[in-house]
Amino acid sequence: MKKAVVLLSGGMDSATTLAIARQSGFACYALSIDYGQRHVAELAAAARIGQSLQVSDHQFLKLDLAVLASSVLTDISATVPLHGTSTGIPVTYVPARNTIMLALALAWAEVLGSHDIFIGVTAVDYSGYPDCRRDYIDAFEKMANLATKAGREGMVLTVHAPLIDLPKREIIQCGMELGIDYGLTVSCYQADEAGYACGQCDACHIRRAGFEAADIPDPTCYRNKQIS
Amino acid sequence: MKKAVVLLSGGMDSATTLAIARQSGFACYALSIDYGQRHVAELAAAARIGQSLQVSDHQFLKLDLAVLASSVLTDISATVPLHGTSTGIPVTYVPARNTIMLALALAWAEVLGSHDIFIGVTAVDYSGYPDCRRDYIDAFEKMANLATKAGREGMVLTVHAPLIDLPKREIIQCGMELGIDYGLTVSCYQADEAGYACGQCDACHIRRAGFEAADIPDPTCYRNKQIS
Numbered sequence: 001m002k003k004a005v006v007l008l009s010g011g012m013d014s015a016t017t018l019a020i021a022r023q024s025g026f027a028c029y030a031l032s033i034d035y036g037q038r039h040v041a042e043l044a045a046a047a048r049i050g051q052s053l054q055v056s057d058h059q060f061l062k063l064d065l066a067v068l069a070s071s072v073l074t075d076i077s078a079t080v081p082l083h084g085t086s087t088g089i090p091v092t093y094v095p096a097r098n099t100i101m102l103a104l105a106l107a108w109a110e111v112l113g114s115h116d117i118f119i120g121v122t123a124v125d126y127s128g129y130p131d132c133r134r135d136y137i138d139a140f141e142k143m144a145n146l147a148t149k150a151g152r153e154g155m156v157l158t159v160h161a162p163l164i165d166l167p168k169r170e171i172i173q174c175g176m177e178l179g180i181d182y183g184l185t186v187s188c189y190q191a192d193e194a195g196y197a198c199g200q201c202d203a204c205h206i207r208r209a210g211f212e213a214a215d216i217p218d219p220t221c222y223r224n225k226q227i228s
Numbered sequence: 229m230k231k232a233v234v235l236l237s238g239g240m241d242s243a244t245t246l247a248i249a250r251q252s253g254f255a256c257y258a259l260s261i262d263y264g265q266r267h268v269a270e271l272a273a274a275a276r277i278g279q280s281l282q283v284s285d286h287q288f289l290k291l292d293l294a295v296l297a298s299s300v301l302t303d304i305s306a307t308v309p310l311h312g313t314s315t316g317i318p319v320t321y322v323p324a325r326n327t328i329m330l331a332l333a334l335a336w337a338e339v340l341g342s343h344d345i346f347i348g349v350t351a352v353d354y355s356g357y358p359d360c361r362r363d364y365i366d367a368f369e370k371m372a373n374l375a376t377k378a379g380r381e382g383m384v385l386t387v388h389a390p391l392i393d394l395p396k397r398e399i400i401q402c403g404m405e406l407g408i409d410y411g412l413t414v415s416c417y418q419a420d421e422a423g424y425a426c427g428q429c430d431a432c433h434i435r436r437a438g439f440e441a442a443d444i445p446d447p448t449c450y451r452n453k454q455i456s
Contacts, residue, residue, distance in 0.1 A: 096335035
């Protein structure tokens with residue numbers, strides 16, 4: 001079996017991406033980065049998802065980006081944006097996050113002798129994020145092939161972003177067909193330690209709208225039962 | 229003053245690169261990555277160099293690459309290559325190291341509002357490393373401009389690699405003109421905690437040959453006095 005490194009955050013998109021990689025016949029090596037984000041519940045979710053989708057290995061790497069980066073996702077004193085998505089680049093954007101995570105995935109891929117990296121970015125719901133777009137992924141892949149031994153020796157490394165053109169509704173439909181239990185995933189920017197969602201932040205809004213559009217009952221555990 | 233993020237390892241090349249960035253009129257923000265390498269003496273050297281070249285700020289970021297990467301530079305049980313350089317990609321190559329370090333520099337640059345990153349790679353003495361070559365640096369720069377807010381908004385980010393075409397002799401001559409005390413730097417792959425060099429490894433060989441070629445006394449502190 002060919003090996004793939006799959007970036008796994010604990011959210012819906014990366015869980016679906018892992019299921020797709022597995023379905024495509026890869027032995028999956030899940031990589032979760034703890035970059036000091038406020039929603040540590042996501043990492044617990046990542047562990048559950050990795051186990052449920054029978055990854056070959058799962059590594060958790062700690063990286064204290066708070067030293068460098070100011071963002072509401074790493075600064076617990078800030079307030080996350082509520083009530084709907086906004087235009088432009090969101091304030092929840094973490095500088096160079098996908099570049100850092102893909103670089104770490106690249107390192108592991110090289111060690112494993114893997115030529116396939118999967119990342120669950122989507123340009124549809126998160127078009128405001130510069131590092132979720134197709135031209136960025138293509139540019140990373142090109143750079144990666146010049147960065148590594150394998151690339152220099154003619155083995156082509158591919159960065160797979162299977163969700164990039166899918167709206168949340170289709171991501172959910174795809175994942176349901178692959179048997180994902182989305183109740184294991186956490187999307188909320190301010191989930192509590194047990195993984196209960198606020199139901200108010202942008203991530204919760206996008207998630208709930210996705211289940212509604214897919215006409216599938218929302219399995220999310222909300223702190224405020226009245227939301228669900 | 230424009231800000232630049234400068235990757236500073238504690239070796240000669242990054243010290244020279246910092247001096248060049250400073251000479252070019254940048255306020256320099258030094259970034260040193262502790263990726264679990266055996267030569268921790270390099271980080272102490274980085275701190276000395278940053279102080280001596282009056283950086284505006286110096287951050288040390290810990291990243292335990294040993295979880296992912298197998299390399300003699302991160303595995304203290306391995307033996308480093310001795311007696312001269314070899315052909316091909318060296319065994320001391322750390323997978324995706326420059327990609328990871330540049331990604332972290334990119335994150336800090338974005339936070340600082342800086343559009344300039346300096347890295348002291350050279351394609352001359354280390355031609356075996358895929359991520360020390362011009363085409364790689366150019367590809368990273370292109371990717372970085374698609375990855376970031378600033379790049380998307382038309383601010384061009386530049387990855388400077390001022391040493392890339394210079395042999396060690398010219399790097400040393402350049403650094404001496406800029407007033408660098410190379411006695412502060414550590415190159416040895418197996419330097420002891422006080423920074424004393426072995427005099428035997430590839431890095432020591434390249435370093436000493438550079439001073440000889442530049443006709444400048446070697447300021448390196450060797451453990452075995454007979455070497456110097």
